Amino acid sequence: MTSADARSPFGSRLLGAPDQSPQVLRVRVQALLTFILLTANLIGAGVVIALLLLVRPDEPLGRDFRLAHFIATPVYVGLAVVVGLVWITRRLLRSLAWAREGRSPTDRERHETLRAPRTVMVRQGTLWFVAVLLFTLLSLLTQPSIALTESIAVAIAGIVVCAISYLWTEFVLRPITARALAEGLPPAGRGSGVRRRLIIFWVLGTGIPVTALVFAALLSLAGDEQVDRVRLAVLILVLGGVVLLFGLNITTLTSRAVVGPIASVQRALRQVESGDLDVAVPVYDATELGHLQAGFNRMAAGLRERERIRDLFGRHVGTDVADAALRQQVELGGETRVVSILFVDLMGSTTLATEREPTAVVELLNRFCSVVIDEVDRSGGLVNKFMGDAVLAVFGAPVASDDHATAALRTARTVARRLAVEVPEIRAGVGVATGEAVAGNVGAERRFEYTVIGDAVNSAARLTDLAKGRPGLVLVAQESVEAAAPDEAARWRPDGTEVLRGRATPTRLAVPVEDEPAQEPAQEPADKPAGQPEQRPQASETSSA
Numbered sequence: 001m002t003s004a005d006a007r008s009p010f011g012s013r014l015l016g017a018p019d020q021s022p023q024v025l026r027v028r029v030q031a032l033l034t035f036i037l038l039t040a041n042l043i044g045a046g047v048v049i050a051l052l053l054l055v056r057p058d059e060p061l062g063r064d065f066r067l068a069h070f071i072a073t074p075v076y077v078g079l080a081v082v083v084g085l086v087w088i089t090r091r092l093l094r095s096l097a098w099a100r101e102g103r104s105p106t107d108r109e110r111h112e113t114l115r116a117p118r119t120v121m122v123r124q125g126t127l128w129f130v131a132v133l134l135f136t137l138l139s140l141l142t143q144p145s146i147a148l149t150e151s152i153a154v155a156i157a158g159i160v161v162c163a164i165s166y167l168w169t170e171f172v173l174r175p176i177t178a179r180a181l182a183e184g185l186p187p188a189g190r191g192s193g194v195r196r197r198l199i200i201f202w203v204l205g206t207g208i209p210v211t212a213l214v215f216a217a218l219l220s221l222a223g224d225e226q227v228d229r230v231r232l233a234v235l236i237l238v239l240g241g242v243v244l245l246f247g248l249n250i251t252t253l254t255s256r257a258v259v260g261p262i263a264s265v266q267r268a269l270r271q272v273e274s275g276d277l278d279v280a281v282p283v284y285d286a287t288e289l290g291h292l293q294a295g296f297n298r299m300a301a302g303l304r305e306r307e308r309i310r311d312l313f314g315r316h317v318g319t320d321v322a323d324a325a326l327r328q329q330v331e332l333g334g335e336t337r338v339v340s341i342l343f344v345d346l347m348g349s350t351t352l353a354t355e356r357e358p359t360a361v362v363e364l365l366n367r368f369c370s371v372v373i374d375e376v377d378r379s380g381g382l383v384n385k386f387m388g389d390a391v392l393a394v395f396g397a398p399v400a401s402d403d404h405a406t407a408a409l410r411t412a413r414t415v416a417r418r419l420a421v422e423v424p425e426i427r428a429g430v431g432v433a434t435g436e437a438v439a440g441n442v443g444a445e446r447r448f449e450y451t452v453i454g455d456a457v458n459s460a461a462r463l464t465d466l467a468k469g470r471p472g473l474v475l476v477a478q479e480s481v482e483a484a485a486p487d488e489a490a491r492w493r494p495d496g497t498e499v500l501r502g503r504a505t506p507t508r509l510a511v512p513v514e515d516e517p518a519q520e521p522a523q524e525p526a527d528k529p530a531g532q533p534e535q536r537p538q539a540s541e542t543s544s545a
Contacts, residue, residue: 009282010174011260018178018282022102025175029096033089036168037124040161041081044128045073047157047242048135048150065143072138080127088123092116099176104183113180114286116173121166128158152212156239160246163204167253174284181283185290193287194258201254209243261289265296277304334440339396339452340408340432340480341460342381344372344415347427347468349389365389368426371418378414379407384452392460394452397439405483408432409476409492413512416474431463432476434483459507462500470495470511478508 009018016028095112098105105113112119132154139147213236264281271279279300283293346352346368353361369391376383376393380401385392393411396404412430419428437454459477467475481492493513497506 009264010178010284011256011264012171015172015175018175020175022100026093026096026100029172029176030089030093032172033092033169034085036172037085037088037120037165038081040124040164040168041077041084043164044157044161045077047160047246048153050238062143065139065146068138068142069135072134076131076134080131084124084127088120091119091123095119096173096176099179105180110180113173113176117166117170120169121162124165125158125162128154128161132158152215156209156212156242159204159208160242160250163201163246163250164253167201167250167257170257171253174282177286178282178284181286181290181294185283185286185294194289197257197287198254201250204250206243206247209239209247213239257285258289261285261293265292268296268300272300272303277307334438334442334453336436336454337397337400337439338404338435339394339437339439339456340404340434340483341437341452341456342376342393342395342408342411342415343431343457343460343464344391344393345429345431345461345464345468346389347429352426364423364425367423368419368428371422372415375411375414375418379411381407381411384450390464392452392457394437394439397437397452398450403485405434405480406485406488408434409480409484409488412474412476413491416472416512427468427473429464429467430474431460431465431467432480433457433459433463434477434480435459458502459500462502463507463509466498466500466509472511472514474512476510478510481510 010016014028014032016024020028093100095109095116098109099113132151135154136147136151139150261281261284268279268281277300280297281293283290283297285293346365352364356364369386372391372393373383379395380399381393381395381404382398383391383393393408395401395408395411401407409432412432416428416430419426433456435454435456437452437456439450439452441449442451442453443449463475463477467473475495476492478494481489484492491513492510495509495511497508499506
């Protein structure tokens with residue numbers, strides 16, 4: 001089974017293929033997580049520095065403040081990055097050990113895997129909460145007037161880092177999440193899913209920064225009007241820039257997390273529309289989006305099963321009958337149609353069964369049937385029945401055709417010719433008749449089959465018996481020749497009349513115009529009841545005498 005997009009099944013080539021080895025997946029995930037966590041924390045440190053430099057331009061930073069921060073900032077950031085990488089990545093890798101070992105996760109491991117992005121966010125938040133406390137304390141000890149500004153700056157930076165870490169961790173873990181969800185999705189809990197995710201990241205990317213703006217405005221109302229007006233303007237400009245820049249970043253990441261699963265389903269739907277049902281979407285989201293992906297996979301599996309049933313059904317009853325059954329409710333009953341019937345009957349089947357091994361008999365019958373089926377399908381007919389050593393085909397039902405007689409006669413000639421060349425071990429009589437027949441479903445409500453019943457069917461069977469005594473082993477009703485197209489009718493010539501068994505009036509006969517007979521005439525071994533066509537040559541000799 002192929003993925004909906006073999007190049008980037010998880011939304012990016014960075015994440016590799018669904019069938020990558022556990023070792024490659026572990027290295028990929030650890031490298032990407034390390035890069036993401038390091039980058040997120042560096043972005044946070046940059047936000048803090050920018051806020052501190054821009055928010056209070058009217059008040060220079062004191063010597064003690066600068067010295068304390070010059071020492072504390074690189075030390076804490078370095079320790080936080082190292083501790084964070086070790087604390088977070090080791091915890092993740094321990095909970096993802098099942099993926100590294102190439103086995104299915106337990107329920108607890110699956111739960112921890114699905115919570116991994118939240119775990120990363122919480123631990124990043126813990127480190128940045130400690131940073132808020134530390135740098136606020138340093139400001140209170142060295143320059144109290146800037147303590148509130150610094151605490152707001154560090155808090156906003158921490159929020160940005162937490163949001164980025166969550167979204168990128170969720171992105172990086174898509175291949176592992178897909179493996180965790182391979183055995184089924186957890187039920188969608190109340191209050192969870194896409195809605196909660198969007199609300200959380202609106203709060204992180206927009207709500208909290210805007211709240212900080214409101215808080216700063218309230219503080220300015222309580223201070224010196226001229227000084228606080230400048231501070232407020234600068235604060236609004238800086239925080240507004242943070243909201244615009246990082247709010248857009250977070251919104252973009254969130255939208256990608258939402259659009260990614262939808263896009264994968266969209267790509268897969270295009271493949272289904274083009275006729276490719278062997279498609280599956282990796283399920284890497286535990287929210288409603290994951291249920292959408294899993295739902296598509298169930299739908300595709302259902303379509304594959306329906307196609308398999310249609311193929312199997314078509315092999316038994318013919319593709320036309322199968323298509324008609326799938327398009328509409330199948331009911332008992334039939335309709336009268338003018339059709340052409342082709343009957344092909346093997347000669348000496350009882351002798352074959354006694355003289356050959358069963359497997360050899362089956363192989364021979366399969367070769368015989370393959371020739372008949374191939375030619376019937378080529379001419380647009382329906383192989384309606386296999387009767388041991390005989391095949392019944394109908395032209396003109398269930399799909400109506402104005403040229404069914406032409407198709408049946410052409411098939412009779414080509415079948416006889418191919419059997420003589422491709423299956424020379426056997427001889428078979430071929431007969432064709434055209435006339436009215438009832439075509440439809442016969443049986444009971446619980447089980448029925450599509451069949452044709454009528455005089456044309458009986459006539460074709462009788463003609464087949466008579467054909468076994470003719471040089472070319474092919475005999476058709478002249479009525480079929482008259483109903484055929486001129487170019488096909490020209491390939492046949494009249495061959496007298498015969499009163500078929502069960503009929504009161506003679507039937508005009510025709511045989512193909514051939515330079516050489518398709519098969520040698522032969523007496524069929526006496527494994528048929530008395531009165532069958534194998535007695536015809538003997539009767540002719542008696543008449544001559």
